[in-house]
Amino acid sequence: MDTTRPSLLLRVRDCRDQESWREFFHIYQPLLYRYARIRGLSRENAEEVTQQCLALLTEKMPSFEYVREKGGFKHWLRRIANNKVNDMFKKRRVPIAQSGDFKRPQERELSPDEVWERQWQKRHMRYCLDLIRGEVAETTYRAFDYHVIQEWPVKKVADTMKISVDQVYTAKSRITRRLRNKMRELMGEDAS
Numbered sequence: 193m194d195t196t197r198p199s200l201l202l203r204v205r206d207c208r209d210q211e212s213w214r215e216f217f218h219i220y221q222p223l224l225y226r227y228a229r230i231r232g233l234s235r236e237n238a239e240e241v242t243q244q245c246l247a248l249l250t251e252k253m254p255s256f257e258y259v260r261e262k263g264g265f266k267h268w269l270r271r272i273a274n275n276k277v278n279d280m281f282k283k284r285r286v287p288i289a290q291s292g293d294f295k296r297p298q299e300r301e302l303s304p305d306e307v308w309e310r311q312w313q314k315r316h317m318r319y320c321l322d323l324i325r326g327e328v329a330e331t332t333y334r335a336f337d338y339h340v341i342q343e344w345p346v347k348k349v350a351d352t353m354k355i356s357v358d359q360v361y362t363a364k365s366r367i368t369r370r371l372r373n374k375m376r377e378l379m380g381e382d383a384s
Contacts, residue, residue: 317375
């Protein structure tokens with residue numbers, strides 16, 4: 193998942209293509225916000241950084257050239273986000289948040305690049321799961337969510353939902369297959 197679907201990047205070059213821009217913002221706005229929060233910004237400052245990044249993207253995307261060999265969109269967006277977060281720390285003299293309330297313990301020791309990679313993966317997966325949820329029965333999605341996302345044991349899912357253990361495994365298999373296909377579709381055929 194190191195690439196962004198080139199067709200989406202081409203479509204957002206047209207500032208009048210509102211549907212493509214909605215899809216673009218739906219994917220990247222939460223990613224930028226979460227990255228700023230994990231880096232230690234308050235909600236307000238993270239929101240400001242997110243808006244600054246999105247404003248810059250709106251300005252620059254019409255002339256963005258997709259050159260995968262130069263690192264592609266993901267690396268360009270990471271540089272933008274990282275620079276805006278660093279600027280916020282410098283300009284506002286914003287202290288790095290001391291509270292761990294919004295950070296997971298495993299993310300506290302990660303470098304900004306590692307944080308970005310994790311958030312990139314999570315955001316694209318969440319986007320695809322949101323799409324899939326509307327395509328499958330609610331029972332199937334809930335069984336998958338409980339077992340895979342919330343990491344409930346299969347027996348607990350089956351008992352809670354009053355379905356068989358086999359149905360839980362079937363839901364997991366169906367959603368996982370759809371998720372792989374959606375990720376390939378979103379990220380391009382060569383995505384892993």
